[in-house]
Amino acid sequence: MSLLNRIKDKNPQTVQEIHKQQPRPQDQQQNSSGRTVVVQEGQKKFNQKSSEQTEKQNKYRELKRILHNQILQELKETDDIDAIIPKIDEMAIDIIKENDQFKGSIDRKKVVEEIMNDLTGFGPINPLLLDEDVSEVMVNGPNQVYCERKGRLELTNISFRDNEHVLHVIEKIVAPIGRRIDESSPMVDARLPDGSRVNAIIPPLALNGPTITIRKFAKDPFVIDDLIHFKTLTQEMATFLDACVKARLNIFVSGGTGSGKTTTLNVLSNFIPNDERIVTIEDAAELQLGQEHVVSLESRPPNIEGKGGISIRDLVRNSLRMRPDRVVIGEVRGAEALDMLQAMNTGHDGSLATGHSNSPRDMIARLETMVLFAGVELPVKAIREQIAGAIDVIIQQSRLKDGTRKIVKITEVQGLEGDIIVLQDIFTFVQEGIKENGKIAGRLVPTGVRPKFYDQLENSGITIPPNVFINEGEWEA
Numbered sequence: 001m002s003l004l005n006r007i008k009d010k011n012p013q014t015v016q017e018i019h020k021q022q023p024r025p026q027d028q029q030q031n032s033s034g035r036t037v038v039v040q041e042g043q044k045k046f047n048q049k050s051s052e053q054t055e056k057q058n059k060y061r062e063l064k065r066i067l068h069n070q071i072l073q074e075l076k077e078t079d080d081i082d083a084i085i086p087k088i089d090e091m092a093i094d095i096i097k098e099n100d101q102f103k104g105s106i107d108r109k110k111v112v113e114e115i116m117n118d119l120t121g122f123g124p125i126n127p128l129l130l131d132e133d134v135s136e137v138m139v140n141g142p143n144q145v146y147c148e149r150k151g152r153l154e155l156t157n158i159s160f161r162d163n164e165h166v167l168h169v170i171e172k173i174v175a176p177i178g179r180r181i182d183e184s185s186p187m188v189d190a191r192l193p194d195g196s197r198v199n200a201i202i203p204p205l206a207l208n209g210p211t212i213t214i215r216k217f218a219k220d221p222f223v224i225d226d227l228i229h230f231k232t233l234t235q236e237m238a239t240f241l242d243a244c245v246k247a248r249l250n251i252f253v254s255g256g257t258g259s260g261k262t263t264t265l266n267v268l269s270n271f272i273p274n275d276e277r278i279v280t281i282e283d284a285a286e287l288q289l290g291q292e293h294v295v296s297l298e299s300r301p302p303n304i305e306g307k308g309g310i311s312i313r314d315l316v317r318n319s320l321r322m323r324p325d326r327v328v329i330g331e332v333r334g335a336e337a338l339d340m341l342q343a344m345n346t347g348h349d350g351s352l353a354t355g356h357s358n359s360p361r362d363m364i365a366r367l368e369t370m371v372l373f374a375g376v377e378l379p380v381k382a383i384r385e386q387i388a389g390a391i392d393v394i395i396q397q398s399r400l401k402d403g404t405r406k407i408v409k410i411t412e413v414q415g416l417e418g419d420i421i422v423l424q425d426i427f428t429f430v431q432e433g434i435k436e437n438g439k440i441a442g443r444l445v446p447t448g449v450r451p452k453f454y455d456q457l458e459n460s461g462i463t464i465p466p467n468v469f470i471n472e473g474e475w476e477a
Contacts, residue, residue: 122192123169124158125214129192135216136258141209142166151403163203166210170200173212177284184304191284194219197262198284215258221288224267232260232397233407234444236468237427240410244393245271247460248350249453254363255397260405261354262286262330264397268352272326276350279319281312282330295322312336313374316343329353337370344390360394360411364421367391381419388416392453394423402439412451426451426469445471 122129128137128147136148142160146153160166174181174190181188186205190198197215224238233241244251245268253268255261269289272278278294280287285298297319302309312329313336319327320343327348332340332355344351357363364387371383396409408429414422426449431442446469457464 122172123165124160125169125212128156128158129196129214129216132219137212137214137216139166139210139212141206141211144208148403151405163209166212167202170202170210170212173198174200179301180304185301188301189284191286195286195288197286217263217286217288221290222263222267223270227264227267230405231444232264232405234427236446237407237410237444239468240426240464241268241395242271243457243462243464245269245350245352246273247453247457247462249392249456250344250349250351250390251353251393251395252363252391253352253354253395253397254357254360255354256356256358256399259397259399261397263405264395264407265328265330265352265354269328272350276325277323278326278328279322279324280328280330281315281319283312286330287328289328295324313339316340320348324348325350327351331355332367332370334370335374337367338374338376338386341367341371341386341390345386357396360396360409360423363394363396364413364423384419384421385416388413388421400440402434404440406444412453414452424449424451447471 125137125139125145128134128145131147131149133149134147135151138146138148139160140146142162142165145156145158147156148154160169170181170188173192174188176193177190179188179190181200181202183202183204186203187201188199190200192198192214195217197217199213200211202210224242227233228235228238241251251268253261253265266287266289269278269287269291272289272291274291274293276291276293278289278291280289280294280296281299282297283299285296287296297315299312299315300308300310311334312332313334316327316329316336316339327340327343328351329336329340330353332353340351340353355363355366357366364384367387368380368383371378371386391413394409394411394413395407396411397405398408399405406429407427409425410427412424412426414424416422425447427444427446429442429444431440433441435441448469448471450466450469454464
């Protein structure tokens with residue numbers, strides 16, 4: 001019995017003949033006044049080409065469906081995917097040989113590649129995840145996939161079969177880490193095996209269909225030299241931040257979505273000495289620390305009964321009982337801000353964290369608001385005293401209009417004067433215009449102010465050359 005006949009026997013709903021349906025060519029037609037209107041040859045060719053493309057797409061989908069069904073049948077018999085993978089190309093060749101409609105019009109290699117991506121990768125978006133130039137992948141339903149390549153958004157020619165195909169990929173991402181997504185829990189944060197961040201949201205909340213956003217991370221984590229090469233910061237700024245981390249100052253990285261906060265936090269953590277115990281706390285584990293003594297904690301959403309959830313705040317409290325030398329919080333977005341500030345003010349120096357804001361001053365205001373989420377009725381002045389005593393440095397990062405990511409401010413929190421928290425910029429980005437290629441022209445420069453904690457650095461045995469804080473010339477961004 002032939003392979004195609006076996007498929008038909010196992011799956012009665014297999015091959016349906018695809019018939020050409022081309023309208024009978026009409027070279028002439030009559031208009032309302034009786035005059036003859038000649039149909040333009042270009043329009044006829046366009047219609048014919050469109051019909052041929054539709055027919056080819058239908059054949060392509062049919063071949064892929066038949067091949068997929070055959071693989072499912074083989075899996076029922078062997079239950080060993082590794083044994084089937086080498087046979088997939090041979091299966092496709094046999095199907096094409098036994099069915100004339102597939103001969104000469106189907107790219108077999110493309111069909112096999114997509115099937116392989118479904119089985120061993122993450123479906124149609126797998127090539128984007130493997131492309132090192134792509135930093136972000138955005139699936140807006142089954143028919144629209146965007147990617148960010150070198151800081152620019154691009155519409156790709158990738159598509160899924162339907163909503164179920166997108167849901168299958170989401171399930172494949174979230175299942176291994178114990179997360180779930182369904183109508184009762186239609187949003188999920190997850191991660192890929194390489195640490196890339198994933199967010200998914202499905203109907204009825206997502207009107208365009210299941211939506212996936214993947215923030216990729218480099219295979220080899222960036223180091224400070226990479227950020228200098230990308231012109232995210234200068235060598236002087238790197239020297240200053242290195243000293244701040246080693247002197248156990250509390251540092252907060254703020255910025256908008258996609259500005260590179262997590263990457264900068266990861267780079268800063270590389271300055272932590274290898275003999276210290278580090279506890280990281282995240283919603284979805286993303287940080288890739290190179291030290292030997294690292295304990296990674298990850299929050300957990302509640303189960304289907306609404307129980308068992310562990311929040312970032314719970315993990316922050318627990319981390320203080322784990323004898324940490326450093327506490328690194330992936331993102332502060334709620335009531336955990338109060339516990340973080342208390343930890344920083346009670347001997348846990350050298351902590352690192354990130355948060356969303358448009359400027360260092362906005363970050364201070366957001367922290368005040370987040371402390372109030374804890375439900376503790378504290379006067380505003382008491383909250384500001386906590387912030388001023390806890391945080392030493394705020395690093396503001398931005399994604400500029402040309403797609404580049406830069407540290408636009410490094411700001412010292414100098415203390416509280418009256419009811420106002422005093423901030424002083426140490427380094428800043430000065431924009432000078434836009435170049436012909438659309439890139440933003442500007443300079444990253446010191447403001448000339450030496451931070452108040454400079455003596456603290458020297459007492460820690462860390463010396464920063466005074467010229468780091470002096471603008472001796474232009475540095476082209």
